[in-house]
Structures are given as structure tokens and as C-alpha cells.
Amino acid sequence: MKRHPTTSRQLLETQDFGFSLIELLFVIAIAAIFAAMAAPSFRDFIAGQRIKTASYDISYALTGARSEAIKRNLNVVLAPVSGNWQNGWTVTTGATTIAQHEPFVDLTITGPAAGLTYNSSGRLAAAVAPFAISSSVxxxxxxxxxxxxLSGLPSSKAGAC
Incomplete structure (x- = not known):
């Protein structure tokens, strides 16, 4: 016959600490269900952040190219690598490469086919098509x-062009 614990020390000696295997499996199953429900919206969140980052990178490149044209008092060209903006872009003046950007993964970026040319006053040589950025995933x-x-200043907005 088991005796009823009378002191706190005896009480601690009679209790079991920790989780049983069934309790652990139950908690893991609930966590897996919550993770499965959150995965699609998390994928959309990540894709949205990539789109936003790409739009900011393009805006910064446009502003930087405009600034370089004014500073150097030369024409500066922002052009896509291999004719595709998803492959990145380069900022050049004559034969000098000022900056270049790496490719974007899982994004579709459309923009001016030939690139943009800023003249020495910081203005565009001609009107250009907008950059449309979306997720391919x-x-x-x-x-x-x-x-x-036409003054060469970029602006970014949510939504389609």
C-alpha cells in the first residue's frame, strides 16, 4: 500500500515530470496543421516583399543614373542586361560602367526595351514605358x-501599370 505524501519533498518524489509521448505527438500534430495553413500566405508575403524590393531597386538605379548624368555632365545610360530587366541592369557612361545590378529570381520585370538615357541636365532623352513588376511564382x-x-524622376506605386 502506497502512503500518502505528508511533506513537500515526499510530494515531489511521487510526481512525474515531463511530457508523455502521446502529449508530444499531439502538440506536433497541431503545430503541423497551423504551419500548413500559414504556408500559402507566407509565400505570398515573401513574393510581395521581393516585388517591393525590386521596385525600390529600380527607383534607386534611376535616381542614381540621373544624379551621375548631372554630376558628370555626360549622358548616362541605364540598360537591361541581355535585353531583359530580370537579368539585372547596368549604368554606363560611354565605355565606363558606373554600376550594375544582379538578376532577380522569380520575378517578371518589363520596362523600356532599349533602356533609358539621361542627358547632362538629368532629363530623359525620350519618354519611356513604365516598369511593371510581378511575381512569376x-x-x-x-x-x-x-x-x-520626362524630368527623369521615378515614382513607385502598388498595382498594375
Whole structure:
């Protein structure tokens, strides 16, 4: 016959600490269900952040190319690598490469086919098509549009162009 514990020390000696295997499996199953429910929206979130980052990178490149044209008092060209903006872009003046950007993965970026040329006053040589950025992986991620006015200043907005 087991005796009833009378002191706190005896009480601690009679208790079991920790989790049983069934309790552990139950908690893991619930965590797996929650993770499965959150995965699609997390994928859309990541794709949306990539789209936003790409639009900011394009805006910064446009602003930087405009600034370099004014500073150097030369024409500066922002052009896609291999004719595709997803492959990145280069900023050049004559034969000198000022900057270049790496390719984007899982994004679709459309923009001016020939690139942009800023003249020495920081203005564009001609009107250009806007940059449309969307995800090629997640249809739930909102696209973004980067517009460039004739003065050469870029602006970014959520939504299609």
C-alpha cells in the first residue's frame, strides 16, 4: 500500500515530470496543421516583399543614373542586361560602367526595351514605358509599377501599370 505524501519533498518524489509521448505527438500534430495553413500566405508575403524590393531597386538605379548624368555632365545610360530587366541592369557612361545590378529570381520585370538615357541636365532623352513588376511564382502577390516622368524622376506605386 502506497502512503500518502505528508511533506513537500515526499510530494515531489511521487510526481512525474515531463511530457508523455502521446502529449508530444499531439502538440506536433497541431503545430503541423497551423504551419500548413500559414504556408500559402507566407509565400505570398515573401513574393510581395521581393516585388517591393525590386521596385525600390529600380527607383534607386534611376535616381542614381540621373544624379551621375548631372554630376558628370555626360549622358548616362541605364540598360537591361541581355535585353531583359530580370537579368539585372547596368549604368554606363560611354565605355565606363558606373554600376550594375544582379538578376532577380522569380520575378517578371518589363520596362523600356532599349533602356533609358539621361542627358547632362538629368532629363530623359525620350519618354519611356513604365516598369511593371510581378511575381512569376505567386499569383496572390500584388504587382507594382515604377513610372518615370520626362524630368527623369521615378515614382513607385502598388498595382498594375
Amino acid at each position: 505567386s499569383a496572390g502577390a500584388a504587382p507594382r509599377c515604377v513610372l518615370v516622368d
